[in-house]
Structure formats: C-alpha cells, structure tokens
Amino acid sequence: MRLTVSKFAKLADTTVRTLRHYRQLGILVPSQKNENDHYVYINEDFKRLHEIQLLQSLGLSLNEIKTCLEDPKYSFNEIIRVQEQSLQQRREAIDCSLALIERIKWLTEQDQLHESNSEILMLLMNSMRVEEAQKKLLQKYFSKDIIDKVFPEDISKQTYLDGQLYNLLLLVHRAIVNDLKPDHPVIQQQLHGILTDTPVRNLIFNDEVNNEELYKNVKPYESLVPKHTMDFLKEAFEVLNIKKNSSRKD
Numbered sequence: 001m002r003l004t005v006s007k008f009a010k011l012a013d014t015t016v017r018t019l020r021h022y023r024q025l026g027i028l029v030p031s032q033k034n035e036n037d038h039y040v041y042i043n044e045d046f047k048r049l050h051e052i053q054l055l056q057s058l059g060l061s062l063n064e065i066k067t068c069l070e071d072p073k074y075s076f077n078e079i080i081r082v083q084e085q086s087l088q089q090r091r092e093a094i095d096c097s098l099a100l101i102e103r104i105k106w107l108t109e110q111d112q113l114h115e116s117n118s119e120i121l122m123l124l125m126n127s128m129r130v131e132e133a134q135k136k137l138l139q140k141y142f143s144k145d146i147i148d149k150v151f152p153e154d155i156s157k158q159t160y161l162d163g164q165l166y167n168l169l170l171l172v173h174r175a176i177v178n179d180l181k182p183d184h185p186v187i188q189q190q191l192h193g194i195l196t197d198t199p200v201r202n203l204i205f206n207d208e209v210n211n212e213e214l215y216k217n218v219k220p221y222e223s224l225v226p227k228h229t230m231d232f233l234k235e236a237f238e239v240l241n242i243k244k245n246s247s248r249k250d
Helices: 005-012 016-025 043-057 062-070 076-110 118-129 131-138 144-150 155-177 185-196 212-222 227-249
Strands: none
Touching (some): 005 043, 016 062, 076 118, 076 155, 131 144, 131 212, 155 185, 155 227
C-alpha cells in the first residue's frame, strides 16, 4: 500500500501539517516516492508514526525523540526508565506548585476586605517556595523545637502562620499607603499583636542568636521582599525590640 500524505494523515488520525513537520525534523520521512517524485507512505511508516506518538505520550519532546531514533544504541527500555524518573520529578514539582496555589487561595479567601494585590501574593508565594531551603539554613542556628514551630507539618498550623504573615504584609501595605511611620503607636500595637501568637518572634527576638554568618546567609532572601517593605519592617522590629527590652528592665 502506497499512500499520499493526505490519505496517510487521514488513516493515521493526524494532520498533513504534522507529517510535514515530522519530515522536516527527519523523524518520519516517507519511505518511497511515486512516479511524480512525490513522497508516499507505506505500511512500515505507520509503525514509525506510532513509535513517535508513544514517545510523545511519555513526555519526550520531538527533539528528544529525534535524538533517540538516531542513536544506534537506542533502547526503549532505557527510555522508559529515564522517563519514569523524569515524570516522577515533574509530578513532585506539580504537586508542590498546586500546594502553593492552595495556600495562596486560602489566604485570599480569608481576606474579606479584598486588600491583597499582585505584589503581596507573589511575595507570599516566593516565601513559601523557598521554605525548605530556609529551614535547612536556620537549622544550623536554632533548635529543632523552634524550627518545627516556624515550619510546622500540621496543615492547620501552617495556614495559621500563613495568615499571620499575610496580615503582617497587609499591615506594612496599609501603613505605607496611609503614610504611617514604623514607630507609629497603631503600627506597633498591631505588629505586637501579629507576632505575639506566632513562633516567628523566636527568630526575630532571639537574644542568643547574634551571628554574623547567619545574617550573611539569609541576606539573599531579603531580595524576595521589596526594599521599601523590608526597610519598614526592619525599623518597626527595632522599635518593637527596644520597647520589649525596656519593659523587661521595668
């Protein structure tokens, strides 16, 4: 059986455009030509097409398929092994991304005033994205008990802390919009309220940890936060810490 490109495409349930693209890439070149020097497909070409489609269904790109098919040591078993590992990694990445999206969705659903904006949402998601790296870094300087509280496995505790971080960023946003300084009584009162019931205060006001190496290592993560937000928070925390130390002396 000898088929023109249009007839072959129809029988194979694909398109002429796709077949021409495969031919240009060199992964499916028709086996024969007719008397008019036009390409024609034969039965063996169906086998190659199905092989290409199978490899695509496994997640390989056309360029990867071309490399495989041109390799004299091409092994379908090896492709399955490698692709299984690749798909597992992609699934883990997808699951992680979906989990981040769920956490962000939960926060925005709690925001009855609808004050969130793209900058805050991106900041929050970036913070969540690097949690594992931050956790490993902080384990060198803080006890396991503190780390487990700051990065809890329990979902309800995690969402609560997400909410407190969300409230903190909204506080800064409101303050900047309303031209309130970090030492303003309202800002300090709300900041104190947000931190009082969260373990994050153990990282900010831990008197035992005053390590230049730690501050140097966490410096890159500051770039995740807009400079005006970071400057505001630093000054607000300094004021709060001074008040905290003063109340201890009294």
